[in-house]
Structures are given as C-alpha cells and as structure tokens.
Amino acid sequence: MRILVTGGCGFIGSHVVRQALMIPNVERVINLDSLTYSGHPQNCSDIYDSRYYFIHGSINDGSLLREIFQTEQISVVLHLAAESHVDRSINSVKPFVETNIEGTRVILESILESKRLGQEIDLIHVSTDEVYGSLAPDDPSFTEQNPLNPRNPYAATKAASDMLVQAFVNTHEISAVITRCSNNYGPNQFPEKLIPLMTINAMNGDNLPVYGDGKQIRDWIHVIDHSNGILCAMLGLKMGRLSTGEVVNFGASNEIENIEIVQKIIQLTNAKESQIKYVKDRPGHDRRYAMGFQKAKKILGWSPEIEWDEGLATTVEWYKENSEWVESITSGKYRDWIKNQYGKTI
Ligand code: NAD
Numbered sequence: 152m153r154i155l156v157t158g159g160c161g162f163i164g165s166h167v168v169r170q171a172l173m174i175p176n177v178e179r180v181i182n183l184d185s186l187t188y189s190g191h192p193q194n195c196s197d198i199y200d201s202r203y204y205f206i207h208g209s210i211n212d213g214s215l216l217r218e219i220f221q222t223e224q225i226s227v228v229l230h231l232a233a234e235s236h237v238d239r240s241i242n243s244v245k246p247f248v249e250t251n252i253e254g255t256r257v258i259l260e261s262i263l264e265s266k267r268l269g270q271e272i273d274l275i276h277v278s279t280d281e282v283y284g285s286l287a288p289d290d291p292s293f294t295e296q297n298p299l300n301p302r303n304p305y306a307a308t309k310a311a312s313d314m315l316v317q318a319f320v321n322t323h324e325i326s327a328v329i330t331r332c333s334n335n336y337g338p339n340q341f342p343e344k345l346i347p348l349m350t351i352n353a354m355n356g357d358n359l360p361v362y363g364d365g366k367q368i369r370d371w372i373h374v375i376d377h378s379n380g381i382l383c384a385m386l387g388l389k390m391g392r393l394s395t396g397e398v399v400n401f402g403a404s405n406e407i408e409n410i411e412i413v414q415k416i417i418q419l420t421n422a423k424e425s426q427i428k429y430v431k432d433r434p435g436h437d438r439r440y441a442m443g444f445q446k447a448k449k450i451l452g453w454s455p456e457i458e459w460d461e462g463l464a465t466t467v468e469w470y471k472e473n474s475e476w477v478e479s480i481t482s483g484k485y486r487d488w489i490k491n492q493y494g495k496t497i
C-alpha cells in the first residue's frame with residue numbers, strides 16, 4: 152500500500168502517520184499538509200523512516216494532488232485535513248466551507264481523474280459524530296443508520312463533505328468509506344479543544360472556562376484507538392470486508408460530562424477548584440454525543456483498548472512533560488485566539 156495522509160501534521164493525522172508506518176506492507180506514507188494554525192511539523196518530528204515523506208501543500212490544489220497520485224503511485228488516501236474547531240466555525244464559516252467541502256471536492260475529482268487514467272485509489276474519508284446532531288439524555292447511541300442532522304457550522308461542512316463522497320461513490324463508482332468518530336483526546340492536540348486547553352490552563356494557574364452548566368456529554372476516545380480504527384477501515388475496504396459507500400462509526404462508551412473532566416484535570420495537575428469559571432454557553436451547543444460501534448466491532452474486529460482513567464492521566468502527563476511543544480504552540484496567534492474567544496475570562 153502507498154498511502155497519502157492529508158492533514159498529517161494535525162492532531163489525529165500525526166498519529167495516523169505513525170501507526171500506518173507500523174504496518175509492514177505499507178511501502179510509502181506521504182503527508183500532505185498546508186500547515187494551518189493547527190498543523191505543526193513538530194507533531195511528526197520523531198518520525199525517522201525512509202518510507203515517510205512530508206509535502207507542504209494544500210488539498211485544494213488539484214494539480215499537486217494529481218502529481219502526487221501519479222509520481223508516488225498512491226493506492227489509498229486517508230483524508231483528515233480539515234478545519235476542525237466548532238467555536239471557530241461559529242466565528243467564521245468560510246474557511247470551513249473552503250477546506251472541508253471544497254477541499255474534499257478537489258480530492259474526489261482528482262481521484263476520479265486518476266481512475267479514468269486507470270489508477271484506482273481508495274478513499275477513507277474521516278468524519279465525525281457531530282454530523283448526527285445531538286442526543287437527548289435517554290436516546291440510544293448513534294448508529295450508522297441515524298440520519299444526518301448537523302447543528303453547528305463545522306458539523307454542517309463535515310456532513311456536506313460526507314454527502315459529496317457518497318454521491319461520488321454512487322455516480323462515479325469511486326471506492327470510498329466514511330468513518331465517523333466521537334471526541335478524541337491524547338498527545339499533540341491543539342489547545343483550543345477542551346482537554347488540552349483545560350490541562351494547560353490548570354498547570355499555569357489560569358482560569359478554566361466551562362461553557363454553560365458544564366453538563367454537556369461527549370463520548371471520549373483516545374486518539375490511538377481512533378487512528379487504529381481508520382487503519383482497520385482502510386484494510387477492511389482493501390480486503391472486501393467493507394464495501395464502497397459504507398459508513399463505520401468509532402466510539403469508546405466513555406460518556407462523561409465536561410465538568411467531571413475539568414475536575415479530574417484539576418486533580419491530575421494539583422490545580423484549584425477556584426480556577427473553574429462558568430462562562431456564557433456556546434451558541435447552538437450540542438448537549439450529548441454517544442457513538443455505537445457494534446459494526447466496527449463485528450466487521451473490522453476493532454474495539455477501543457485504552458481505558459479512560461489511564462488514557463486521561465497519561466495525556467495530562469504528556470502535556471506536563473512536553474513544555475517545549477506547548478510553548479511553541481501557545482505563542483503568537485494562539486494568544487490572539489484566546490483573547491478573542493474568552494475575553495478577560497482567562
Ligand atoms: P486538526 O485541526 O488538529 O488538524 C487538521 C490538519 O489539517 C492540520 O494539520 C492542518 O494544517 C491541516 N489542513 C487544514 N487545511 C488544509 C488544507 N487545505 N490542505 C492540507 N492540510 C490542511 O484536526 P484533528 O482534530 O486532527 O482532526 C482531523 C480530522 O478528524 C478532521 O477531518 C476532523 O473533522 C476529524 N475528527 C476529529 C475529531 C476530534 O475529536 N478531533 C473527532 C472525529 C473526527
């Protein structure tokens with residue numbers, strides 16, 4: 152297999168690159184990343200493998216994609232490049248439309264062009280539970296049969312890209328699978344998301360901004376379990392266990408309220424309860440996500456392996472031990488974002 156990972160310098164992409172290189176019959180892993188604010192070359196700086204190569208460029212550049220497909224003889228694209236933060240999509244949706252929808256359109260058309268020239272390329276399109284909308288407290292977990300019901304601009308652009316993929320499968324017979332996963336946590340996550348933001352603020356003695364009543368629920372999964380799932384889907388499509396056009400969900404049955412996570416982080420960092428600040432809620436805030444992953448279990452033999460308490464403790468430890476990474480990421484524009492998003496709260 153000769154793999155192109157898009158967004159490989161981001162949080163999940165960097166773990167996918169590392170884990171893909173552990174598969175013996177993988178001949179090549181190309182990482183295409185345009186290095187937006189959330190993409191960091193340091194996330195891959197520990198990779199010394201002659202099969203790995205980084206290309207600084209955008210998924211929106213069709214001629215670059217076609218050149219990579221051809222010269223590298225790519226057989227599968229793991230598509231993770233995206234604008235990924237809900238709060239940013241509330242402030243400005245344009246980059247989300249450009250990257251998540253238009254960027255996916257360019258990937259699909261480039262794959263189609265290669266197919267017409269006789270080169271078959273599988274696509275694993277990495278999506279999110281947020282496309283299913285929000286659950287009431289007693290609702291069952293999402294399954295792959297749930298209708299799409301995105302409720303924030305980020306989720307809407309991801310749902311649109313999922314539908315484009317399915318339309319290309321149906322109309323042009325490209326080979327693609329869509330994966331949808333719950334909230335990830337782990338090393339290398341950009342600290343605009345809940346767990347790294349709270350961990351870094353807790354360590355620095357800063358305020359911990361909890362939106363609304365803090366009782367929103369997410370189903371937390373360690374990034375390594377999600378990355379394994381993406382690679383299982385890739386192998387499942389290659390080996391015919393998954394058919395083109397299928398969707399597969401990943402989750403970890405860790406439904407936890409935000410406030411409980413913040414309190415756990417306070418314990419793990421020896422911070423103070425008084426650092427918690429309840430702030431204005433996120434507009435249109437989804438109350439609860441939970442992913443059913445029976446299909447992944449049955450068809451791919453995949454299950455999450457990292458237990459929540461252990462996973463959170465080692466993640467907090469990673470942020471404590473990687474102060475250089477934290478410093479390089481929390482300078483400049485990051486401070487502008489925090490000031491703009493939280494005002495004087497932090
Ligand atoms: P991230 O923001 O950490 O990384 C995104 C990466 O994409 C960055 O490296 C960025 O530089 C790159 N990128 C952005 N625009 C690009 C472009 N035009 N061309 C090339 N590269 C570009 O995001 P993440 O949390 O690692 O998420 C990765 C994928 O997984 C996304 O598609 C996201 O929707 C999906 N996902 C994320 C989660 C989660 O909890 N983080 C859960 C489910 C699904």
Ligand code: TYD
Pocket residue numbers: 237238334343344345346348360361362363365367368369409433
């Ligand atoms: P986030 O990490 O942004 O992921 P998502 O919006 O994709 O679920 O947020 C996780 C939860 O934490 C969500 O309910 C919003 C909440 N949250 C806060 O309470 N305060 C914060 O500063 C952030 C970033 C998130």
